[in-house]
Amino acid sequence: MVATLGAERRRRFHRRTRAAAPEPVATPVTVGRATLIDARPLTGDPEAWLGRADCEAEALAGLAVVNAVLQRQRIVAADPAAHGIAPGQALVLRVGVGAGEEVASGRWSSAVEVVLGTGRRRREAVLSPQERLAAVLSGRDVILACEELALRARADVDAGRWREAAFQLDCALRAAVAELASWAGQGDLDDRIALLVQATTQASEAAQTALIGGLSAEQIAALEESLLRLEAALRARVAIAR
Numbered sequence: 595m596v597a598t599l600g601a602e603r604r605r606r607f608h609r610r611t612r613a614a615a616p617e618p619v620a621t622p623v624t625v626g627r628a629t630l631i632d633a634r635p636l637t638g639d640p641e642a643w644l645g646r647a648d649c650e651a652e653a654l655a656g657l658a659v660v661n662a663v664l665q666r667q668r669i670v671a672a673d674p675a676a677h678g679i680a681p682g683q684a685l686v687l688r689v690g691v692g693a694g695e696e697v698a699s700g701r702w703s704s705a706v707e708v709v710l711g712t713g714r715r716r717r718e719a720v721l722s723p724q725e726r727l728a729a730v731l732s733g734r735d736v737i738l739a740c741e742e743l744a745l746r747a748r749a750d751v752d753a754g755r756w757r758e759a760a761f762q763l764d765c766a767l768r769a770a771v772a773e774l775a776s777w778a779g780q781g782d783l784d785d786r787i788a789l790l791v792q793a794t795t796q797a798s799e800a801a802q803t804a805l806i807g808g809l810s811a812e813q814i815a816a817l818e819e820s821l822l823r824l825e826a827a828l829r830a831r832v833a834i835a836r
Contacts, residue, residue, distance in 0.1 A: 595628070595631065595697075595699075596626065596628050596629075597626070597627045597629075598624050598626055598627075599624065599627055600622060600623060600624045600625045625685065627700055629697060629700040630659055630660060631697045631698070640691035640692075640703070640704070641704055644690065644691050644704060644705075644706065647689065650708055650710060650711065652689045652708075653681075653688070653689050653708040653710075654710075656689075657679060657681060657687065658753070661678035662753065664678050664679070665678060665753065681710055682710075686707055687707065687708040687710075688702070688705045688706065688707050689708060690703070690706065692704075692705075726832060729835070735832070735835045738770070738773045738774075738828070738831075739773065740766050740767075740770035740773050740774075740828070743762055743763075743766035743769055744828060746762045746766075747763040747821055747824075748821060748825070751817070751818060751821060756809045756814055756817070757804040759817060759821075760800040760804040760813075761801050761804060763797050763800075763801075763817055763820060763821055764794075764798055764800070767793055767794045767820065767824060770824055771790050771794065774786075774787050774827060774831060775787070777831055777835075780834045781834050782830065783827070783830060783831060783834065786823070786827040786830055787827070789823050789827075790820075790823060790824060793816075793819075793820035793824070796813075796816045796817075797820055799813075800813045800816070800817055
């Protein structure tokens with residue numbers, strides 16, 4: 595169930611521009627609320643279930659379902675700018691219980707707000723994205739095409755879109771082998787590039803399989819391992835560039 599909360603829709607003006615105040619007040623914005631309702635009724639005391647549930651896992655599982663719907667909406671609407679919702683982008687994540695009429699209206703009898711663990715924040719601290727952004731903007735570092743392709747592959751893997759992930763990873767690995775050659779001989783990149791070269795064969799075979807159907811469990815496991823190797827190689831390249 596999806597609802598829009600907050601500010602009313604702004605009126606459309608015929609003029610393309612209008613005068614802006616020197617110190618404008620913040621413009622109210624609308625907020626979307628998506629409520630995922632489990633069709634399976636709870637057995638026993640709902641409050642007891644909420645007390646023992648892994649609320650973080652429940653919230654992330656619900657968000658994954660919402661993102662799957664958004665991905666389908668993106669395709670049917672042919673809107674390349676549409677995107678999913680990262681856990682950190684949500685204003686609040688809640689897990690709760692309620693009667694049928696309550697949850698159908700986006701309300702609840704009892705709920706908890708979920709605060710995600712610090713694992714993601716620790717990883718961001720290690721990668722120092724702000725430091726690298728400054729280097730990129732100043733021309734001291736560059737963005738590689740394989741980095742964008744690797745991110746797309748990661749999004750597909752995390753969403754369980756294995757066929758799409760196979761296509762993306764096939765391109766990402768071949769691009770990475772070519773682009774990382776400029777840093778060959780530095781650090782341990784030679785060894786990492788060699789591993790990526792080996793992974794390209796499996797990735798190519800998986801992409802060919804994906805053209806006609808689903809991947810096997812072995813191919814999926816190899817795909818995930820190859821993506822981890824690619825991500826590690828890209829982090830090593832960034833460390834060298836600093």
